[in-house]
Amino acid sequence: MDHRDAASDSHQVWLWFRAAAEQGNAYAQFNLGLLYKKGEGVQQDDARAFAWLRLAALQGLAFAQNHLGAMYYHGRGAAQSDDDAVLWFRRAAVQGEASAQQNLGQMYRKGRGVPQDDELALAWFYRAAGQGVASAQSQLGVAYAQGLGTQRNDALALAWFRKAALQGEALAQLNLGLAYQRGQGVAQSDSQALAWFRQAAAQGVPAAQRLLGVAYAQGRGVAADQLRAAAWLQRAARQDDAEAQCRLALMLAPTGLPCAQSLTSLWCRARFPLAPDRT
DSSP states (O other): OOHHHHHHHHHHHHHHHHHHHTTTOHHHHHHHHHHHHHTSSSOOOHHHHHHHHHHHHHTTOHHHHHHHHHHHHHTSSSOOOHHHHHHHHHHHHTTTOHHHHHHHHHHHHHTSSSOOOHHHHHHHHHHHHHTTOHHHHHHHHHHHHHTSSSOOOHHHHHHHHHHHHHTTOHHHHHHHHHHHHHTSSSOOOHHHHHHHHHHHHHTTOHHHHHHHHHHHHHTSSSOOOHHHHHHHHHHHHTTTOHHHHHHHHHHHGGGOOTTHHHHHHHHHHHHSOOOOOOO
């Protein structure tokens, strides 16, 4: 199948969803809204996406209600409104929609559209986590690690981070690596920390890239390798990780390379402007 066939099929999908949506079919309205939201088979259009998702949401379709809440949260197709985002997240969440439960938990965690409440955030994260939502499992790990809405419990934090990490949740992989590095809730292991940092780093998490670079620089859990250390620190530095920028600068400065001084200046100035010359 070439690109023209694929485009034709996508347009046909849009035509049939539109025909059903105009007759009031909620699932068709939802899918038509997603096509407009993603620009699949039709030109991307947030306003039309919002309109069709709203029609489906008003018919009680939980998936549409969650997406509508996200549209309000990000201000796509309608004026940004945390209050409306919470309203639609809640309508979907009480129907058991896992992503909406996670989103409602985040609203309580951040105090957006509702009074900040870590206990209610924890309750909604639990519901989503129980349905296998990796990001909610990761949030439970954070709650137990930091004592947010519950007593601090390193063992439970580790358990939830591991559940999420095994599903590929990058921030959980980072936090699981930190738990191994610090020996929190588990026996300290630099090699295990390195393994989880590597997985998170491969997904582009700058803190994980920095920690992987530091591990190579210091030979923690792996043979020291300054070239690999610099490569990973540079990846993090290019994502504006300030500590990685200055670690990279300090690593390059003593090498005696002609470019060392200019690179040192570049990375440190990115976050720490030079003080005014007093001479």
